[in-house]
Amino acid sequence: MRQFECGTLVPGCDWHTRAEEDAEIVRRAVEHMRTAHGETVIRENMVDNIKARIRDEAHKAA
Template identity: 70%
Template structure:
């Protein structure tokens, strides 16, 4: 399971997501940046910044 907290990149943002696939976490994170932070252009550096902040989490027992 992978998770991403937007607050690690955008201070004060409470949005977070988790999913089995890192690619899906990335997809949701990019969509969130577009919709909630008004980022029309998602740059490669932003993709890298998001990817580096995705954490691996243990599945709920």
């Protein structure tokens, strides 16, 4: 499972998402940028910044 935390890109934002595929995370993150942060144009460098911040989900100790 992969995850993205918006706060790594937009300080103070606690929105996050997780999915199996990076493409789905990027789709959700772009939609979040539009609705929550008022971004009307999503430039390629924004997508690159989102992709660079997608991480493997940390496994919790049992």
